[in-house]
Amino acid sequence: DGQRDLREAQAQRLQHLQWVAEIGHGRVAIAPLVGVKLSGPQHRELKGLAHGPECIGHSDRLGAPMAQILATADIGSNTIHLLVAMASKKRFRRLVNDSEWLSLGEMVQRRGEISHEAIRQVIQVLTRFQVESKRLGAEGLYVFGTEAMRKARNHDDLLAQIKAQTGIQVDLIPPRREAELGLRGALLDSDPVMPAVFAEAGGGSLQVAEYDGAGMGREWSLPLGTGALMARVNLTIPSTPAQLSDLERTIQQAFDRSDLPAFAPRLLACGGVARGLWRALHPDGHRELHW
Numbered sequence: 001d002g003q004r005d006l007r008e009a010q011a012q013r014l015q016h017l018q019w020v021a022e023i024g025h026g027r028v029a030i031a032p033l034v035g036v037k038l039s040g041p042q043h044r045e046l047k048g049l050a051h052g053p054e055c056i057g058h059s060d061r062l063g064a065p066m067a068q069i070l071a072t073a074d075i076g077s078n079t080i081h082l083l084v085a086m087a088s089k090k091r092f093r094r095l096v097n098d099s100e101w102l103s104l105g106e107m108v109q110r111r112g113e114i115s116h117e118a119i120r121q122v123i124q125v126l127t128r129f130q131v132e133s134k135r136l137g138a139e140g141l142y143v144f145g146t147e148a149m150r151k152a153r154n155h156d157d158l159l160a161q162i163k164a165q166t167g168i169q170v171d172l173i174p175p176r177r178e179a180e181l182g183l184r185g186a187l188l189d190s191d192p193v194m195p196a197v198f199a200e201a202g203g204g205s206l207q208v209a210e211y212d213g214a215g216m217g218r219e220w221s222l223p224l225g226t227g228a229l230m231a232r233v234n235l236t237i238p239s240t241p242a243q244l245s246d247l248e249r250t251i252q253q254a255f256d257r258s259d260l261p262a263f264a265p266r267l268l269a270c271g272g273v274a275r276g277l278w279r280a281l282h283p284d285g286h287r288e289l290h291w
Contacts (some may be wrong), residue, residue, distance in 0.1 A: 071138035073129050075122065075170065077203030077225050078272065079104025079149035082129040084136050095136055096222035100125045103286070104148035105203030106227030113154040122158065125167050130166060144171040146178050147204030147225060175221035179207040183216055197264035203227035208260060209286040211268065222254050226273055 071084040084096040102121055104114060114122075126143065135140045143162075149172055150156045159170050173181070182200040190196075198209045198216075204225035210217035229235065233246045269278075 069136055069138045071129075071133035071136070071141045073126065074140060075126075075143065075145040075149055077108075077146060077201075077205070077227055080122065080125045080129075082132070083134055083187045084138055096109065096132060098129070098132070103203060103227050105205075105225045106154075106218055106231045108148045108152045108204065109228040109231035112152070114148070114152045114158055119158050119161055123162055126162060126166055126168060130168065141173070144167050144173050146173065147175070147202060147221075148227075149203060150174075176208065176219050177203070177206070179209040179219040179221070182207055182270055183209050183211060183268070186268050187211075190268055194266055195264075196266035196268040197261060198268045198270075199274070200269065200271045201225065202271060210261065215269055220258050220260060222258060224251055224254055 019107060032066070068088075069084065069086050073083075074081045079099040079101050081099040082096060083094065086093045086152075100121075102125070104118060104122075107114060107118060117259045130141050145159075149158065149170075152158065155172065162168055162170055177261065179198070179200070183198040185239060186198060186200075193213045195213045198207075198211055200207045202225050204223075204227060205221065206222040206224040208222065209219040229247060229250065233243055233250060235243050235247060239247075
């Protein structure tokens with residue numbers, strides 16, 4: 001029995017896997033996606049995972065073995081975020097959940113590029129994450145980038161330097177993929193059949209997508225990331241009434257130019273910005289908001 005279990009575990013590790021990740025509820029959530037092509041040695045496929053503070057899943061036996069340790073990092077427009085998790089088919093247990101604030105989105109909005117010093121910091125953080133992932137026995141480290149890296153005119157140079165100094169091939173994902181991964185991550189601990197409009201605000205953009213209870217429909221990428229907005233209206237802390245008026249006008253103009261649905265039965269939001277707004281609007285932690 002022991003030899004058979006060992007062979008089964010080895011066979012499971014040798015399966016050709018692809019896996020992806022996205023920020024969910026202010027923390028990285030490994031999310032299932034079939035058919036995603038990744039470059040480099042990080043080809044993984046992980047189906048039907050769920051996330052939570054310890055170990056959460058959908059219809060998986062509590063005693064099921066967790067055969068793989070996976071690691072992913074998101075080079076976002078506010079932070080670089082690392083998740084290392086021990087995962088089975090439908091459950092995972094977080095081992096490390098770490099992030100570094102770099103505010104690349106605000107920098108790119110102001111300068112149009114990522115500075116040499118910021119590139120050095122990105123590589124330094126990724127190197128640390130790589131060491132931590134290896135220490136925990138992770139099967140590679142999948143790294144992806146979003147709006148700030150997409151928009152930076154020197155992103156090719158950044159990708160090349162990361163590859164040269166760390167060996168990591170960063171996957172620069174398009175806006176629709178970002179929205180899809182965010183939605184899939186959020187649905188892991190939400191009602192998966194109830195229609196909703198999904199929203200995830202980062203430092204560089206606001207991703208919005210329609211969800212009909214079965215899959216993602218239309219999606220929008222609006223230039224309303226927190227860092228980008230701060231740079232665009234020169235927002236200071238504390239803010240002046242004129243700055244807040246300019247900020248509100250800028251946000252409204254972006255919505256007016258889009259064809260977002262006028263009504264949604266449910267708003268499904270994830271990410272640190274959504275979590276911060278939730279806490280500000282409802283500090284008692286109640287799960288329903290009324291306005």
